[in-house]
Amino acid sequence: MANDMQPLLIELGTEELPVKALPGLAQAFFDGVLAALDKRGIAVERADARPLYTPRRIAVLLPGVAPAQPEQKSEVLGPYLNIALDADGQPTRALEGFAAKAGVEWTALERTSDKRGERFVHRSASPGESTAALLPQVVAEAIDAMPIPKPMRWGDHDHAFARPVLWLVALLGEEVVDMEAVGVRAGRESRGHRFMHSGPVPLARPGDYVDAMRDARVLVDPDERRARIVEEVNAAAAPHGSARIDEDNLEQVNCLVEWPVAVACSFDPAFLAVPPEALVATMEANQKFFPVLGEDGRLLEHFIGIANIASKDEAQVRLGYERVIRPRFADAQFFFTEDIRQGLASMNAGLGAVTYQASLGSVADKVARVAALAEAIARSAGVDPALAARAASLSKADLQSRLVGEFPELQGIAGRYYALQDPALDDLAVEARTAVANAIDEAYAPRHAGDDIALSPLGKVLAIAERADTLAGGFAAGLRPTGNKDPFALRRNALGLARTVIESALELDLGALLGRARALALDAMVASAEAALAAASGDKDRERAQKRLDDALADRAADPQAGIDALYDFILDRLKGYYADRGVPAQHFAAVAALRPRSLHDFNRRIAAIGSFAELPEAEALAAADKRIRNILRKADGDVPGTVDPALLSEPAELALAEAVEAVHGDTAPPLASGDYVDVLARLARLRPQVDAFFDAVMVNAEDPAVRGNRLALLQRLAGRLGSVAAIEHLSV
Structure with a gap:
């Protein structure tokens, strides 16, 4: 099958697409084509395939697509035997109708069973359709699934898209796919740069696409185009300082040009008296320019514009960029001066x-x-x-x-x-x-x-x-x-x-x-x-x-x-x-949140401490014991005594646990008061042997009510300390 794979190219050529929506539209079209192919069982070699786009096109280029669907198998369940056959074993009208609908004699039907009994079933297999025949449906579904908030209509047809569609390329291998999408017939001719390339761009095969478009002064790979912009901007800024390249601004510029060319510009240094943030906002948000900064990070009187053309008269492009920015800077200068005159009190x-x-x-x-x-x-x-x-x-x-x-x-x-x-x-x-x-x-x-x-x-x-x-x-x-x-x-x-x-x-x-x-x-x-x-x-x-x-x-x-x-x-x-974004498990968060600390700084220290505690070998067993203790206390009848009576302790294991609990209460009091929760939990972890021994050897629900209440009081005192930093029972799965 792999040797039969053929490359696929689908390109929708349009008028200029909305800048901020372009990456999402391209990704949606790419995902939609893959989903539609997958739904039809058509195998795809994705390799490093990704959306390709410029302001005037959205494309899907796949290195390999199966030429056809696999064999299509069908299974249709029919009537159960008690309905399908009469007392003489002859077909009833129900079975005859099912067989007629399937287009076979009833004797050709197979049988299957489920929990209700045996029934007839019709199984069939047919060759899969060719990929070329299915591509019109694939592309139509992908387009329909695109998130276009306000589709445009043009011409005298009912088709709609984000912008008018001007051409369509659909190549499967070296053959043009016989199809139409959004009212445009598919061909093998794309279009190059609007001003720097004349005539169509014929494509012999999908693999030629990226290089052929580059020769036509169009960089269809957004990653290549983005890298070119960064390279051009940095080179143009280098004689003066370093360019400020904001990621959002870079992404928008990348969606505005097909062949980026940097143009170094400048403005009147007097404008530097205005807060630089206002100047930067004007350059980036309003004009999509890149400011230039000095070694100290301060704004310089230079900026870089990105043209969508290698102009024969770059000086005129520069003058245009400088002219368009001056009124905005002058406004900002006026506003700032007037605000200073007005004063904060006013x-x-x-x-x-x-x-x-x-x-x-x-x-x-x-x-x-x-x-x-x-x-x-x-x-x-x-x-x-x-x-x-x-x-x-x-x-x-x-x-x-x-x-x-x-x-x-x-x-x-x-x-x-x-x-x-x-x-x-x-x-x-x-x-x-x-x-x-x-x-x-x-x-x-x-x-x-x-x-x-x-x-x-x-x-x-x-x-x-x-x-x-x-x-x-x-x-x-x-x-x-x-x-x-x-x-x-x-x-x-x-x-x-x-x-x-x-x-x-x-x-x-x-x-x-x-x-x-x-x-x-x-x-x-x-x-x-x-x-x-x-x-x-x-x-x-x-x-x-x-x-x-x-x-x-x-x-x-x-x-x-x-x-x-x-x-x-x-x-x-x-x-x-x-x-969660910092890798803290949900159980750790729940353990601390259960205590509802009044201080968020304290909350954070407890989160850190529970993370350290969870790495100790005793942690899981102690958390499980704490969970068990709390379940026992919840189910206890009546009130649990508030104190432990030493005279009622008799079993060696409960004597040892009582002694350990009293010791740990004393040991953990200072670090608990100072917020050293890591130390508190480390000391509590040492209780594991006594806790394990207690549950192995001691019956909590003793027949004597006084003994039972005293043991519950001991567990309650233990649980109080175990839960002093966090509700560690949340760590028990």
């Missing part, structure tokens, strides 16, 4: 008119809550509470700036620059002023998955306070995520809070923090409802506002623990994935 004053969330008040209200939380958190973090409150009070001011209005991704970053220059902070020492400015920026960290947490102590305080308020407010306002809907990004905020605490090794009472954040949020809900009631006009409006106020007052008066627990559980749910 920006802050406008936050009261900006609604944060209908039930939680304005952005100014949120800032006040975050400041109160930051002041409380600062005491635990060893940060000046007054400085934390001041930084928090300025943390959202830049939302009213012109620069952030134009570049929303600069939230916090712009505030950092303004704080460094604002006269309103001249009363602070240089070090304190810098700390406040950096914290305004770091309050947003981590900004995305994989991003670093805040670096400075003050930044960490603000980041935690910001996320605690967002979580508590979101839950209080009934905005808890459902399915894929999470408008206030509560999941991301929960993980960001947890990461900041854990990775900072910050000893913070999470329950107390969530309780404080929840109380502030509920106060905001009441205040917002009171304001709504005061402003209501008309009976219906007042009735609705009164109900809203009554609900808010009831929520504030309710027992807070249930609300705190819901927030805690939500954070734990995010931590489950966090630790």
Whole structure:
């Protein structure tokens, strides 16, 4: 069969495809073709096959495909014998009908059995269809399965695709497949670069595809094209510095060009007075250019554009790139200058008119809550509470700036620059002023998955306070995520809070923090409802506002623990994935989560300790014993005595265990108090011989109730210490 394999090429030629969707569309088409071939039993040699694509084409190139399906076998079950044959063994109408439908005499049918008895069956085999005959169906299914959110229609037919399809190549071996897709007949001619190659590109066989297209100035392999872009960009930047190559920007450029050519450009150095993040955002997000950095990492007045053509007059291309970027830079320069003139205090004053969330008040209200939380958190973090409150009070001011209005991704970053220059902070020492400015920026960290947490102590305080308020407010306002809907990004905020605490090794009472954040949020809900009631006009409006106020007052008066627990559980749910990504087994996480430590730093130390304990040879047996002990205690009738009576201990094994338990209680008390959980579990592991001997020699459910209760008390005291670091019974499978 392997020698009969033939290479296959399917290429859909189109008008320019949507940039961000292109890789996904190509992968979906590739996967769809393979799935459709597999469904039909057609063998495929995949080797290193992968999607090939450019802005104007999507292709599947497979090194080997079987020429036909294997023999197609069929088995159709018929009636049972008691229905199929009469008393004389002759066929009934049911059997005759089944045989007629199968196209054979009833005597040619076979028999099979199942649990209900013996029945007739028709088995047949037929040659498989040729791959060439099946390819139209294969391609149609692959196209239908592609995730195209808004298919386009063109011409006077009903076909639809992401963009109009202009040509179709379908080669199986050296033969063109007789087929049509999306209203286009298949041939062997592709098309080269729109400007650098004239005429069609004839393909004799699939294996010629990549090289032939390269000769026609089209790099159809996205990996080759990406590597060419990186090489070109680095070479063009080298005389000045090093290129900043952002992966997302690189991927988008890769989906914009078929023949990448780097063009070195520059801009007026005066623009470097603008925050570099704004300039970089303009170059990358708006124009898909690559900034150039100096040895110190600072932005230089150079950038690299990628043209989709080797121009005969590169100077004109350069001038075009430089011309298009100048107005955007000039706008950023103007916005920045005007924002500096306005000042943070003026920006802050406008936050009261900006609604944060209908039930939680304005952005100014949120800032006040975050400041109160930051002041409380600062005491635990060893940060000046007054400085934390001041930084928090300025943390959202830049939302009213012109620069952030134009570049929303600069939230916090712009505030950092303004704080460094604002006269309103001249009363602070240089070090304190810098700390406040950096914290305004770091309050947003981590900004995305994989991003670093805040670096400075003050930044960490603000980041935690910001996320605690967002979580508590979101839950209080009934905005808890459902399915894929999470408008206030509560999941991301929960993980960001947890990461900041854990990775900072910050000893913070999470329950107390969530309780404080929840109380502030509920106060905001009441205040917002009171304001709504005061402003209501008309009976219906007042009735609705009164109900809203009554609900808010009831929520504030309710027992807070249930609300705190819901927030805690939500954070734990995010931590489950966090630790799974770091290779922590689910059983280890469950063992620590069962104890619900109030400190996430403490939670992390327990996770590390349970990982070390699990590697000990005694771990599995001790975990199983702990599980057994807890099952015994759960099934015990009545209350278990709170203390062990030494006078009721008689068996050597229970005497030895009691002595060992008392000793380990004393030995583990200091490391347990200091949080040295590895040492605690290592000491507990030494109990295994006494625990094993106890269960081998002692009957827990003794006939004497006093003895039975005393043995249960001993096991209860043992279980208390075994579960002091984590619920180790979760380690027992």
